[in-house]
Amino acid sequence: MxxxxxxxxxxxxxxxxxxxxxxxxxxxxxxxxxxxxxxxxxxxxxxxxxxxxxxxxxxxxxxxxxxxxxxxxxxxxxxxxxxxxxxxxxxxxxxxxxxxxxxxxxxxxxxxSSSGPEVAVPTTPPPSTSAVPGTKVVSGADASGQTRLTASIVPEPGWVRVDGSVKGIPAGQKCLLVVLGKNGERQVAGGWMVSERAARDGANLYGTAVVDPAQVAAVVIENTAGHRFVEADVS
Ligand SMILES: [Zn+2]
Structure with a gap:
């Protein structure tokens, strides 16, 4: 029925x-x-x-x-x-x-699967990243300008969502998306290994971290060995 x-x-x-x-x-x-x-x-x-x-x-x-x-x-x-x-x-x-x-x-x-070069299905955004008051958009690049990170930091009570995109990280790198607090704390919001495709075309990221939204100093991408690829500071 x-x-x-x-x-x-x-x-x-x-x-x-x-x-x-x-x-x-x-x-x-x-x-x-x-x-x-x-x-x-x-x-x-x-x-x-x-x-x-x-x-x-x-x-x-x-x-x-x-x-x-x-x-x-x-x-x-x-x-x-x-x-x-x-x-x-x-x-x-x-x-x-x-x-x-x-x-x-x-x-x-x-x-x-379609003729277009872009995403063919409706690009549903990660949950509730748009139109949240207090959302901060940050971006950064490495010294060469080749590696770029853009991220939205969406405030939640006591924590943040991070929705971003990164380009220019070589394939095979094991990466961490890290949220840095103003007091120096570090919270890993996610991890992934860079695919050939992501190395070529960039990748979109989504993660969460238990850092007070008002205390977020930066979002960075590091590899698991501690090398920092790119940092996007909250101004
Ligand atoms: Zn039906």
């Missing part, structure tokens, strides 16, 4: 989590429901370029050992998807996958 609001469990269907009976029910529903067909198509498209991300990540949480930023992102969006429940669920999962794709630096792959 499907109401207009609940429709069907597309995520379960597309990730093969349903029993055969439920699967047939979904297929029957898809035959008659344009909205779910469209949603399934967009979910499939997202799935197709995200081979790196096991679909179970979205249903059961990220795999153990997965990239830290991805873990945080998937966990966060799953929490928001649960909070919405019902009608928003499928779109929340699309958002989760898109965010994870961006975090993983595979955004360019999205564009490969």
């Amino acid at each position: 499907n109401t207009a609001d609940e429709h069907v469990d597309l995520a379960g269907y597309l990730t093969g989590q349903l029993g055969s009976g439920e699967q047939r029910d979904v297929e029957a529903h898809l035959d008659g429901c344009e909205r779910c067909r469209a949603e399934a198509a967009s979910l499939r498209e997202v799935q197709s370029f995200l081979g790196e991300l096991p679909p179970e990540a979205l249903l059961d949480g990220p795999p153990v050992g997965a990239d830290l930023v991805m873990q945080r992102t998937v966990n966060q969006v799953r929490a928001e998807a649960r909070a919405q429940a019902g009608r928003g669920r499928s779109m929340a999962i699309v958002a989760a996958v898109v965010v994870a794709a961006v975090v993983l630096g595979v955004g360019v792959m999205v564009g490969r």
